[in-house]
Amino acid sequence: MNLLPTKSEKEPIAEDNIFSHSIDEGSREKSIGKDGQVLKKGPWTSAEDAILVEYVKKHGEGNWNAVQKNSGLFRCGKSCRLRWANHLKPNLKKGAFSMEEEEMIVQLHAKIGNKWAKMATFLPGRTDNEIKNYWNTRIKRHQRAGLPLYPNNICFQASDENQQTQIVSCVAQQHSGILQGNSFDIPGTGFENLNNGHADLSYASSFPDLSVSSMICHEYESPDYGYMDNVNHVKQVDAGCDATFYSGPPSASQFLMEPPGQLTFRLHYPYDPDPNFKDLATFGGEIPGRHAFPIDKFSASRPLSGAVKLELPSLQCTETDDSSWTLCHSTPTLDAVNTYVESSPTTVSLQPEAISPRSSGLLDALLHEAQVLSGSKRYSSLKCSSSVIKHNEMVECSGLNISETEWEDYNGPTYPLGHSAASVLKECTPPVCGSLSHGFPPFKDIPGSQNTFAVAEHLSIPNMEEENLSSHPDFYRPDALLGSDWLEEGSQVAKDHSVLSDAVTTTLLGHDFCKEHKIVPAGTSSDHVRGTKLESHSRGKIPDVSQMPELP
């Protein structure tokens, strides 16, 4: 990432000056060790690096506190370890992140939140610190630009390790993956559509085409529905999915973490010569209407003109604030959407502690975006609610104000709860979960929902706390409510049948899930679209996830 020489590299000092150098520096540059030694702090010099490298060569990694004793370095063990891990370790990549790496980071962060070390395992040669810095920079950049933290079609799931909170978001372009033996062949999806007419989203084109959904789809072997994912408090519905969910998902513990060596999955991209790729078509990994939203039209997160200094959106839980729903009744809320996706209203099963992201960075970013959006006049009139689920309580939270006028901006047929709302809510941190019944029309009544959208029932997945990757509830993008047909009418992107496969999710979930659950043949879905969607992607150089380190 950093091609520039380090400070120490730029000003190397003689080895014999190493120690005196530290003493003369400011207070931050030194500390007192346990034995009273003055330990140097601050930037490492090349001489210190050399000493550390030499030491590690001789003694190997570990026992870092011994480094200071045995090597003469006046650095604490912690500092030595950090220096080694982040800069001196062999095979570390330096320089800017590649597009593929950036995509992977986004996907990973969407899935696991601020688990930098875990993310680093997916990015060989990259350190957690590098990734963390990249992400923090990204957050700032996007906040300033008013851009969504995640691409609108990204599936993300962040989990709270303590509260098993999860963030799951489904991308509009969810698709089913292909199950092949014990490995997942995950078609890649492109975010190219995000760039359509939206130069602002410079990042969009670089997102990995990974879809969390693939895993779910695999599991249930129903290619055409959206899948669920835990999104940061927001349930989202996959657009135009023929969704058929089956009850009885295994506990997350069964599939979240495969032992190293057991889990394999691969990414397949349209250009992928892998003969297995044909299976994508076979299983119909695509869903009509996906990628149906040109971001410039549907993204509530799109940059808002003018400076936006706004109050935070009302994120407080308003458990009894039914009024917040009032306006939403005319336009389905995410919660309402959730109702249909997640389960029947009476069978809503949400895990306690389901939501509460701990990723501060994500939280902040999301709040920021929500702030921006809520402050915009465009989003001022319609107050949508989100709900929080905590300890089996359904607590509604007023989330964001989404202006109905937003929908009016869309050229094509629009559905009240379009992408804007989805984006806003998706990225709004406030816990959102399903409150599930507020006059939201049945799917069949939703324009463009003629595709069978079987409601998932009992999708709650127990024991999801393991690895903090729980995936309870399944949040669906409201986009899903947008029927594919009408979307196609108004959106060129709708024809961009991007496939989003989530290698990360697949990785996390592992194949046991598949093995342990009856696969339901895909039957109903939109075969007519499957092939074409896949062909529309031309992403390249996406890393083969199977080659990546598995989650520890």
Next chain:
DNA sequence: AAAAGTTACAACCGCGACGCC
């Protein structure tokens, strides 16, 4: 050209997990 502001990154700090005694 200088000041002010911004960005990017290295490094530090605090805390928790884990293992050993």
Next chain:
DNA sequence: CGGCGTCGCGGTTGTAACTTT
């Protein structure tokens, strides 16, 4: 079982480099 040491992770800070005014 508790104390201690080590290690690793995630958050934060400091600052050089860069950009803008």
